Amino acid sequence: MLWVMGGVTAFGFLIALETAARRYGLPGPITNQAREAIFAPKSGFLLYAGMALMMVVLTWRQRFIAAGAAVGIDVAILLVRWAVDARVTDGHPFGNGALWVILGHAVIAITRRTGRERVLLLKGVGLGLLLVTGRKTGDTWLLITSKTRPTTLDQYLATADHALGNPSWLVGRIVTATGPIGAHVLGFVYIQLAVAAVIVALYQLRNVAVERRFPRHHLVRTFLVIGLLGPAIYMIFPVVGPVFAYGADGGHWAVANLWPNTPPPINTPHQMPFDEITPRNCMPSLHTAWATAIFIHSRKGPRILRFAGAFWLIATLGATLGFGYHYGVDLVAGVVFALTIEAALRSLDHGWDRSGIQLVTYSATVFAALLVSYRYLPVEMAKHPSVFGPLLILAMASVVHGYVQTAKLWDPKAARARQPEPQPELV
Numbered sequence: 001m002l003w004v005m006g007g008v009t010a011f012g013f014l015i016a017l018e019t020a021a022r023r024y025g026l027p028g029p030i031t032n033q034a035r036e037a038i039f040a041p042k043s044g045f046l047l048y049a050g051m052a053l054m055m056v057v058l059t060w061r062q063r064f065i066a067a068g069a070a071v072g073i074d075v076a077i078l079l080v081r082w083a084v085d086a087r088v089t090d091g092h093p094f095g096n097g098a099l100w101v102i103l104g105h106a107v108i109a110i111t112r113r114t115g116r117e118r119v120l121l122l123k124g125v126g127l128g129l130l131l132v133t134g135r136k137t138g139d140t141w142l143l144i145t146s147k148t149r150p151t152t153l154d155q156y157l158a159t160a161d162h163a164l165g166n167p168s169w170l171v172g173r174i175v176t177a178t179g180p181i182g183a184h185v186l187g188f189v190y191i192q193l194a195v196a197a198v199i200v201a202l203y204q205l206r207n208v209a210v211e212r213r214f215p216r217h218h219l220v221r222t223f224l225v226i227g228l229l230g231p232a233i234y235m236i237f238p239v240v241g242p243v244f245a246y247g248a249d250g251g252h253w254a255v256a257n258l259w260p261n262t263p264p265p266i267n268t269p270h271q272m273p274f275d276e277i278t279p280r281n282c283m284p285s286l287h288t289a290w291a292t293a294i295f296i297h298s299r300k301g302p303r304i305l306r307f308a309g310a311f312w313l314i315a316t317l318g319a320t321l322g323f324g325y326h327y328g329v330d331l332v333a334g335v336v337f338a339l340t341i342e343a344a345l346r347s348l349d350h351g352w353d354r355s356g357i358q359l360v361t362y363s364a365t366v367f368a369a370l371l372v373s374y375r376y377l378p379v380e381m382a383k384h385p386s387v388f389g390p391l392l393i394l395a396m397a398s399v400v401h402g403y404v405q406t407a408k409l410w411d412p413k414a415a416r417a418r419q420p421e422p423q424p425e426l427v
Helices: 002-023 029-035 044-059 060-083 096-112 117-147 154-164 167-191 191-205 219-236 248-254 286-298 303-324 328-348 354-376 376-384 385-411
Strands: none
Touching: 002 029, 002 117, 002 154, 002 286, 029 117, 044 096, 044 117, 044 191, 060 096, 060 154, 060 328, 096 117, 096 385, 154 167, 154 328, 154 354, 154 376, 167 191, 167 303, 167 328, 191 303, 219 328, 248 328, 248 354, 286 303, 286 328, 303 328, 328 354, 328 376, 328 385, 354 376, 354 385
């Protein structure tokens, strides 16, 4: 029933976003996803990652057949495009086959499976579709933010960021100094964040095909909830980022061309008008929130997975700041936001005990306090960085500490191995 209710809610949400996008004369998430069955997808890697998630419910033989079918369909579509001279100018020339395989398994589940096997296969299909459709949903959300929020609060965040020493300006200069190599590495990490999440999720779901059930909690759940709730904060606190508000990418809408060489002066901030194209997708930094979730869920994996999770978090923080997409205060809020959602989901599975309720309440309060302080105390934060800078870091660290301590109570303790009792020996 929970999966059915979740599916109905998700479908209703997609219809609402499709309707909202149509009001602005643009296709919504359902239309964009349907187009990728034939036309070049925006991200072929993401479609294959979604197919990989779906295949956790299959046997190894079925996985090889599904992967082969996906590649074969992609090759056939490539040959058709070559024959009709249809060039791919946007997106990737592959990935359609993966989407066809996911949808094909939905048909197989309905027509060829029964009972628990049908439910399990539909869960796998739903998991894969949620990942790929979530990307389209996010794109539509960003469109809505740019159309419905004509002014932004960038000046407030830029002023508050003085408390942290203007990290976006500092890291931006560092990335510029590293040249194209550093920029390409960080750009790949930033763009392929969902693929990294799938790698961690595949490790967590590696036993589904054998156990014939999903674990109670895994990374995909946190990843999707972050993407669902985050854009709602965008609507409350619309921000475009320093590269647009204070850089050349903002054109005549920018305050001045200051990023990343010259930090903005401390002045009384005001709401500033901006174009109807640039997404208001900074507060909180969802890339930071997602990378934090990847880091948390990779902690119980093997050493290489733990190393990859730590690398992806550090590189994502460097990319969000170094490319001018976020202010430092966005990242602080993003970490708290991720831990709040992770704590709530784990409390839901574990049971709402006292420690879980306290952690979720405290972390949500800290997150709300951050937003209020950024909006109403930015000048004071900028004028007293020695006070507010450590306070921001301390607030974030307190949430991290609270989560770590509470998670220790939730994790099952390994039972001590029973020591064999001494046995009498014959003399």
